[in-house]
Structure formats: C-alpha cells, structure tokens
Amino acid sequence: MEAIYAFCVGILTTCGFFLVLRGRTFTVVIGLTMLSYAVNLFLFASGRLKVDGAAVLGQSAEYSDPLPQALVLTAIVIGFAMTAFVVILAMRSRADQGDDHVDGQAPSSNSESNAADKRNG
C-alpha cells in the first residue's frame, strides 16, 4: 500500500511541476491543481497509513492520527480558493494581453510563434 501511495504522490508531483513550467496559463493551472492534489495526499500520509483505524478513540482497536485529516481539510479549502482565483486571473490575463502565454506574448517572433504553439500543444 505504501509503495503504491508513494508512487502516486510522486507521479502527481512530477506531472504538476512539469506542467507548471510550461508557457501557457491553461497548462500551468492544470499543473497547480495536480500539485495541490499531490500535496493533499502527501499531508494525509504524514500521519502514517493505517487500515481500519478510526480517528476517534474507542471506535476501533487501532486509531489513526486525526491531525493530518484536519490539516488536509484546511489545505483543500485553501487550495480550492486559490485555484478558483488563478483561473479567473488567467482569463483576465488572456483578455488583457490578447494571448494566453504567461508572459503576455510568446517569446519568439510571429513566424516562429505558430511552430511554438504546435510544440506546446
């Protein structure tokens, strides 16, 4: 279980960081979302993974640490708000700059920018 869990968090983080480093705001937003998923899973695991462990004392033979669950809840709420904000900001930026590149315009000149667009998908 631990290995699969760690693998998932690792894959999500890698994809998140890769997408955040891209040039278009849409991919960056997707990347940020993946990073926040990864971080939520990671925080959840910081109290160790346990099967059949209730977070309330006396409910089961073993109990799990309730604090990471509270932390994850806070992190989810904050991450959600931030994602909503960054989506609106990306749309505003697209409207203001006339381009969805994070710098307002693609770094290359016009003839090359089409090729760059194809590369970036």
Place this chain on the structure above:
Amino acid sequence: MQHLPILPILFPMLAAVFMLLPPLCKSTERQRVFAVTMMIIIVITSVLLLLTSHQEGTQMYILGGWQPPFGIALVADRLSTMMVLLTSVLSLGALLYACAGDDKTGMYFHPLFMFQVMGINGAFLTGDIFNLFVFFEILLIASYALLIHGGGKQKTKANVHYVILNLVGSSIFLFALGILYGTIGSLNIADMASKVRLLGEHEQSLAKVGGLLLLVVFSLKAAMLPLNFWLPKTYAVASAPVAALFAIMTKVGIYSILRVHTVIFGEDAGALASIAIPWLWPLAILTLIIGAIGVLASPNLRLTVANLVIISVGTLLIALAMQRESATSAALYYMLHTTLVTGALFLIADLISKQRGQAEDRYVVSRKITHGKILGIAFFISALTVVGMPPLSGFLGKVLILQAAEGFTEIAWVWPVILIAGVASLIAISRAGTTIFWRYSKESTNSEPIHPMKIMAVVLLLSASPLLVVFGGPVTDFTHQAAVQLHDTAQSVDALIPGGNK
C-alpha cells in the same frame, strides 16, 4: 488584558467584514473614516501589546483553552510584537496615502487592505507552524487582489507571475509541513524545538529535507537569490499604497526564517543545528550583489526602490547568517528602519511620477517638476536614510550590522559587500535625484496639487528615521533583548510547555 494578543488579528478582520456590509460598503468616504480610525486603534493595541510583553514577559494566548502543544497558540514575545507594531505603523502610512484618492481606482480596496494586515499580524503572532501557513495564505490572497488594484496590462502580467510563483511556494510549504509533522510529530514551534534533538538517524535526514524546503519557501517570500526575480517588476507596477504595504511582505519571509531556523533548527538542535547557515551565507551575499547591480541598472525610480528592497533583504540575510545575538539585534533595528523608509520611498516615487506628466518616474529630461521643494526635501531625506548616510537611521543600522561582524573571520566578506552595495545605491539614488529635480527642458505648465493627506503619510513614515536615531538607545536595548529572547530556545520552550525542555 487577557485577550490582548489576539486583538491585532481580530480588529482588522472585523473591520474588513464590516466594510463589506451596509452602511459602510456603499460609501468610500465612510470606509475611509472607518478604516483610518480602526488602523489608529490597531496601532494603539500594538503599542499596548508590545509594552505588555516587554514588561510582563511573553504573552500566550491559548485558543479554545486547548493546552499546547495540542491546541493552537498565539505567542506574543518581543520580536513578534515589534513586528506587529511595525506593520501597523506602515499600514497607517499606506492607508492615509490611499485615502487621498488611490483607493477609488478599483473596488474593495479597504477590506482587502485590512485582510492583508490581518494576515501579516497573524503570521507574526502565531506560535504554530501550520497556522503560519494559513496566515501566509490570507496575506497572499489579499495581496493578489491588491496587486491588481487599479487594473492595467502591466499589473495583470506581473500578477500572473506573482500568483503562480506563490501558489507553487504554498505547495512546497505544505510538503515541508507534511515531512516535519511526519518526523517530529508536532507543529507547535516550541514543541518542535524540544523534540527535534531527540530524532533518530533516519528521521534526521527527512527532517533536514523538511527544514530546508521551508527555507526555500521563506526565501521566495523574502526574495532571496535565486528566488528574487519576481520582486522588482511586481513592486514597481503595484499602485503606491500597495507597494508601500508590500515593503513589509519580504520581512515576513525574513521573520519566518529567523523564527524557524533560530528556534527549531537553531544551535541547540543537535545533529540538525544550523542547517540553513551554509546556504544562507553565499545566497545572502549574492542577493546583495544582484540588488546592487539592479539598483544601478534601473531605468526609473520605482524599479530603483524595488531593487533597494532587495539590497535590504541581502543585508538582513547576512546579519541572520551570522547567527549571533548582536547580529540579530542589529538586523531587527535595520528591519525597522528599512521597512518604513522603503515604504515612504514608494509613496514619494508615486508623488514624483504624478508631477512629471508623460515622463512619469523615468530618468529622462522632462518639464520642471512642480512642488519641487517639498518633494525634493522628502526625497533627499529618504535617500540619505536608505543609502545609510549619517545622521539618520540607515547609518546606525548599517554600523550595527558591521559591528556585529567585527572580530570574526566573516568580516572579510561582510564589510566589503555591504559597503560596496551602499556605494552602488548612493550612485543610483544621486543619479535619480539629479535627473528628476535638476535636469528639465522647460518650465512646468500645469501644476497638479498634492493632497495634504499624501504629505502627511510620507511625513509619518519618514519621521520614523530621526526618531529611531533620537531614541536609538532604548530601541537598540529592546532589539537586543528581543534577540536574546529569540536565541534562548530553552526559555521560549519553557514558557509554552512547562517542563517540556528536558
């Protein structure tokens, strides 16, 4: 008063909420009066809190009565109350300036401003590292919206960079918190400090990763090289009162480095003692150098001031890296001075750019500046202070930092770098002053009046500099005691958890 420590967080929050509701939400005039009144009340509360914690020792506020390390605690010691007072005074200056008209260029300026003050005060007062994250997010989301206040292409572009960088920073912050909670098993700063030396060998390396990830996040906030490239553009495009308030934001990062890497990973942390110092030294010096280059290369006054912020960050980080009480005390004094003066400089740069028509604050020949005398005097005083010329507070702050390096081998690095950066800012700021005030093509045609409130704001912030010199004795005594308190981990742990420091 029992509830004093939480008031600097509660007051701005309630003020912000009330300003979103009728009868205040419709009228800017009412909002202005209410906001300024509340801010004055917050300043008074901060003074009271500072005096209480100075005279009666560290104030604890245990929320909900859950005893630490299990519940959430606010810790008002000398350092945090000093930072809260600094924030309140700076915000009062920025708010007065905004009330002269800048708050009308966009919506919800006053509530956002108050939420930001709430976040900053909370970050300084919290004794719990997860709450530090929460307050960081509060101040950040308010700052995202404030940065774009007024609108415009440049602001949107700078804001996209700023928001994305800080969201990645927040993710890294959470990763670090997860690692630290998983290894140390606590998020209370004092509790972590007492537990970190008991870690086993496997956990030590993990905790080290967590501690250094925290350093990455804080250095993003503090704008330490190589994470400082967002700062000049962001600060230069922000509207003046917002930029002035942002002068404290880099200091939140510095404060967090100071708190986490002196208390948790300080000298008493066993195998994990001083893990940040080998990184801090070279990066602090390089930050200072790149700040000096940036100051010389800036094409307009606002960028110059933004680069001066980076120089001040570099200077502060060098003082932090020395990890001695005398150096920390000097850094705290310098922090008071530099925050208020860079805040004032952002306001002055805006006043100047309004007077020069098309040329704004760029270093080009344009028509003669109107109100040259009053702006010239304000610019001259702030320039002297920020460069570090006697007799004002910049000089005293730099001398204290240089003195702290005396007698150690670091002197070979610290003295030349700080002094050369001082010369660079002197050259840059004298070029700025001569171009703006003395080189003009024709007499001024129209004169735009300066709102008296704006002058008041600048005077309020600038008057701190001579006051810091006149009351230099008591202030340095206080910063010294704050530094002693910070470095004495045993005492701060004992205060929170009786008998926890075994």
